[in-house]
Amino acid sequence: MLKKLLPVIEHALKKPIWDCRMCGQCVLHSTGMTCPMTCPKTLRNGPCGGVREDGNCEVKPEMPCIWVKAYDRTISLPLPKVWKEHYNELRPPVDMQLQGTSSWINLVTKRDQQTPVGWAAPDGKH
Ligand code: SF4
Numbered sequence: 001m002l003k004k005l006l007p008v009i010e011h012a013l014k015k016p017i018w019d020c021r022m023c024g025q026c027v028l029h030s031t032g033m034t035c036p037m038t039c040p041k042t043l044r045n046g047p048c049g050g051v052r053e054d055g056n057c058e059v060k061p062e063m064p065c066i067w068v069k070a071y072d073r074t075i076s077l078p079l080p081k082v083w084k085e086h087y088n089e090l091r092p093p094v095d096m097q098l099q100g101t102s103s104w105i106n107l108v109t110k111r112d113q114q115t116p117v118g119w120a121a122p123d124g125k126h
Contacts, residue, residue: 006102024098025112030086032073037094039066044091046070090121 007022014020018028021037027044028035036044040059047067050058057063074087092115098106106112 010102022100024101024103024106026103029083031070034070034073
């Protein structure tokens with residue numbers, strides 16, 4: 001019951017604020033409270049290199065680059081220092097098997113810390 005209800009509640013709360021796409025492994029605290037899944041390329045580790053001179057996206061020219069926003073917010077928002085430091089950490093690839101599930105449940109069960117076989121961050125944190 002809770003497993004079905006929580007994703008609905010989570011989406012209802014996070015969609016209006018962050019345009020949450022329910023990836024099931026929330027990294028808002030690492031990205032200046034900016035959802036990286038709204039990047040058309042769904043990148044998790046910073047800009048693709050195609051950022052336009054005006055700071056907008058190469059795929060959607062009318063849209064500001066999510067990662068430019070994420071960086072600016074990481075600097076300007078009054079976030080905890082440890083969250084600001086998370087910005088520079090290497091995040092694992094998105095686990096598409098978690099799509100649609102509650103990141104809150106996955107945080108508690110630590111399912112969101114499981115990474116693909118063969119993938120490891122250089123710092124050994126994942
Ligand atoms: S990182 Fe995932 S769970 Fe967090 S707001 Fe974005 S889509 Fe939603």
